[in-house]
Amino acid sequence: MEAWKIARLTEKEFDKLSHFIFGQYGIRMNPLKKPMLESRLQKRLQALGMSSYHQYCNYLFSSQGQANELIPLVNVVTTNKTDFFRESAHFDFLTQYFLPQVCPYVSSQQPLRIWSAGCSSGEEPYTMAMVMHEFARRCPSALHYSILGTDLSPRVLELATTAVYTPEQVAPIPMQLQQRYFLRSKDPKKPVTYRIVPELRETVSFRQLNFMNSTYDIPGHCDIVFCRNVLIYFDKPTQEKVIARLCAKLREGGLLLLGHSESTSGMNLPLEQIQPAIYRKI
Structure with a gap:
């Protein structure tokens, strides 16, 4: 599914996802990070054949999603910036x-x-x-x-x-x-x-x-x-x-x-x- 066919992430959906991410992983997703989360989740929606974040939320909070989607979600929301000999x-x-x-x-x-x-x-x-x-x-x-x-x-x-x-x-x-x-x-x-x-x-x-x-x-x-x-x-x-x-x-x-x-x-x-x-x- 092409990215342009995916419906935009609404404020309600962002609030639901950010609240879950904070409770599950302690990572804050303030409103300024809404475009970032939307962009990063697009590939997950494409992989799952979904056309809206509403579908994704329903899946994430289902028993199947809780069993299969938590690890992919972790990989999406975590930022992994590091270097050898950082802060030497x-x-x-x-x-x-x-x-x-x-x-x-x-x-x-x-x-x-x-x-x-x-x-x-x-x-x-x-x-x-x-x-x-x-x-x-x-x-x-x-x-x-x-x-x-x-x-x-x-x-x-x-x-x-x-x-x-x-x-x-x-x-x-x-x-x-x-x-x-x-x-x-x-x-x-x-x-x-x-x-x-x-x-x-x-x-x-x-x-x-x-x-x-x-x-x-x-x-x-x-x-x-x-x-x-x-x-x-x-x-x-x-x-x-x-x-x-x-x-x-x-x-x-x-x-x-x-x-x-x-x-x-x-x-x-x-x-x-x-x-x-x-x-x-x-």
């Missing part, structure tokens, strides 16, 4: 201050646990894997660690697990790290791509997680939690609930790293700020 000051702080302090206490029985919450297509956890591998190269003893990436969208988790990136995506990575941790594709008939080397991929695992869950099914407690540029999609009460749940999975003295445009100001949380957008659990 955080990684500098970890290598210069935090890791030297904690690594003497790390062992195979108690490895360093790192969680990238809202990992998108994997650039953040793989950046941390490179940072940890580089730090381990300078350590006099073995450094044991694990990295977990979680996201709401199954589509980006599949991309993260595959770990294949374009030249534009790997461009921010220092050349020596590109040469050490990426394999360049060799097929001259296909566009050039780069894949994370197996030994680095093996240190990172991925799983789906919805920040709206009342508790987070993450085993044990983490030493470092990244949750950067995710909270901006939530309202203030939801932000506080999400951070509190993240803190519940963070060990005492562990670090929570937020995006530089995000803050815990005015929230009742067991955190103290030690650097811009870097917090320690107390």
Whole structure:
């Protein structure tokens, strides 16, 4: 079905969808985002053979839609903007201050646990894997660690697990790290791509997680939690609930790293700020 044959999204339909999206995923869809939601949902209507958003709403709220459409809807409404070594000051702080302090206490029985919450297509956890591998190269003893990436969208988790990136995506990575941790594709008939080397991929695992869950099914407690540029999609009460749940999975003295445009100001949380957008659990 051609996009021009699809009826426009009405205010009533937008309100119904935005209310559902907020309740299900905590993502705010203010009225200014109506054109964006309408545009992104057009492909779903085409795929389902529907000519109106009214039909789509009826389907979404049916038992069949609740069983089959929630994952496609997640992929439509989530924005997954990320980069390798994004907000690099955080990684500098970890290598210069935090890791030297904690690594003497790390062992195979108690490895360093790192969680990238809202990992998108994997650039953040793989950046941390490179940072940890580089730090381990300078350590006099073995450094044991694990990295977990979680996201709401199954589509980006599949991309993260595959770990294949374009030249534009790997461009921010220092050349020596590109040469050490990426394999360049060799097929001259296909566009050039780069894949994370197996030994680095093996240190990172991925799983789906919805920040709206009342508790987070993450085993044990983490030493470092990244949750950067995710909270901006939530309202203030939801932000506080999400951070509190993240803190519940963070060990005492562990670090929570937020995006530089995000803050815990005015929230009742067991955190103290030690650097811009870097917090320690107390």
